[in-house]
Amino acid sequence: MDAAAWDERYAASELVWSAGPNAFVVEQVVAHLSDRVPGRAIDLAGGEGRNAIWLAEQGWQAELVEFSPVALEKAAAIAHSRDVTLTTTLADVTAEPDIAPADLVLVCYLQLPSEPLARALAHAASLVAPGGQLLIIAHERDNLAHGYGGPPDPAFLPTVAEVLSAIEGQGLDVAEARQVHRPVDTEAGPREAIDLLVRASRPDATGQE
Numbered sequence: 001m002d003a004a005a006w007d008e009r010y011a012a013s014e015l016v017w018s019a020g021p022n023a024f025v026v027e028q029v030v031a032h033l034s035d036r037v038p039g040r041a042i043d044l045a046g047g048e049g050r051n052a053i054w055l056a057e058q059g060w061q062a063e064l065v066e067f068s069p070v071a072l073e074k075a076a077a078i079a080h081s082r083d084v085t086l087t088t089t090l091a092d093v094t095a096e097p098d099i100a101p102a103d104l105v106l107v108c109y110l111q112l113p114s115e116p117l118a119r120a121l122a123h124a125a126s127l128v129a130p131g132g133q134l135l136i137i138a139h140e141r142d143n144l145a146h147g148y149g150g151p152p153d154p155a156f157l158p159t160v161a162e163v164l165s166a167i168e169g170q171g172l173d174v175a176e177a178r179q180v181h182r183p184v185d186t187e188a189g190p191r192e193a194i195d196l197l198v199r200a201s202r203p204d205a206t207g208q209e
């Protein structure tokens, strides 16, 4: 889908995604970053800002990057209504946008074919500041046969190995790379989606992560 198609989708309903943050984002930030003073966070292709706004509420200086102007407008309005500061940036994340590095770089459910996805993920990795972390969450390819929801086309479903290959050579140390199961409530009862989670960090000048 191009930016116009995403705009149309975002304009058609009050909220396309949940108002609250993704559970894996919360889990990972609480487990691995809550002992630090919140710094700068970028949410690439962050949609209506559910994760960026939650990060801002936790004290992060959050920047939401999107190519859908409608998503950015909605996110800015939600951030305003929740009394937090959110920087919104209109950009195509596959075009290596010029964005300042951050202590947390988030890419959540960016649905693109493998080549542009790899380009966007490599660029995301390059934006991690020394001592910072990259968190990638996506629908995993196994979701098609064994999971629930998500894109119906395997071309839009990366494997853990493909994500690792995309961020290789960017100077990050991979801390976690695995499939994760996400419970989904459906009209037919509880189901499980198969996602992937990759967390990597850039050592700082002292070698600490």
Ligand SMILES: C[S@@+](CC[C@H](N)C(=O)[O-])C[C@H]1O[C@@H](n2cnc3c(N)ncnc32)[C@H](O)[C@@H]1O
Pocket (backbone or CB within 6 Å): 003, 006, 017, 022, 044, 045, 046, 047, 048, 049, 050, 051, 065, 066, 067, 068, 071, 091, 092, 093, 094, 107, 108, 109, 110, 111, 112
């Ligand atoms: C499935 S949604 C996920 C949104 C958000 N990350 C979340 O988890 O709530 C995918 C988002 O990627 C955005 N997107 C897709 N391709 C993009 C691109 N090339 N540059 C910037 N944003 C893009 C879409 O506008 C959409 O908001």
